[in-house]
Amino acid sequence: MNAKDVDFKDLVSLAADRVRRGDAYLEFLRVAAMSAGLYVLPAGGVDAQTPHGQDELYYVVRGKARMRAGAEDRPLEAGTVVFVAAHVEHRFYDIQEELMVLVLFAPAES
Numbered sequence: 001m002n003a004k005d006v007d008f009k010d011l012v013s014l015a016a017d018r019v020r021r022g023d024a025y026l027e028f029l030r031v032a033a034m035s036a037g038l039y040v041l042p043a044g045g046v047d048a049q050t051p052h053g054q055d056e057l058y059y060v061v062r063g064k065a066r067m068r069a070g071a072e073d074r075p076l077e078a079g080t081v082v083f084v085a086a087h088v089e090h091r092f093y094d095i096q097e098e099l100m101v102l103v104l105f106a107p108a109e110s
Contacts, residue, residue, distance in 0.1 A: 011061060014038045015100070025103075035108035039101045041065070047092040054105040058082040063099035065092045 009028055018026035018038055024045075029036040041047055041063075058067075060080040067076050069090035076082070076092070076099070084090045092099060 011038070011100075015040070027109075030108050032108060034104060034106045036105070037103045039099075039103050041092060041095050041099045043095055043097055045095050045099075047095075049091060051087050051089050052084075052105065052109060053086055054107055054109055055086050056084045057104040057106075058084070059102040059104075061100040061102055062097070063095065063101075064097045065095040065099045067092050 007029065014026060014028055015038065017028075018024075018040060024041060025037050025039045027035055027037040043063075058081065060076050060078055060082075062078050063076070065076050067074055067082060067090065069082065069084050070088045074080075074082075092101075
């Protein structure tokens with residue numbers, strides 16, 4: 001994906017694109033300094049991600065779940081923001097309501 005100097009997105013369109021592609025994760029922005037995507041897991045779903053080589057910021061758009069990251073274990077709901085440093089083991093679990101998360105990587109995920 002090529003980034004422009006300015007690019008507006010809306011979550012409804014991004015969510016629809018993600019569903020059309022049939023993937024849990026949709027990357028919608030990539031520049032050298034960062035990448036961004038939308039990650040959705042269904043209620044009762046399993047998060048199979050492994051640690052990333054980049055710092056990561058999660059913003060929970062909707063849903064309820066828990067997250068284990070490093071030595072921390074916390075509940076998540078809409079409005080929760082979580083920073084996870086590069087190489088730290090982390091995952092979502094106990095997903096009670098469909099979880100929609102905006103994900104930002106810095107630098108761009110490789």
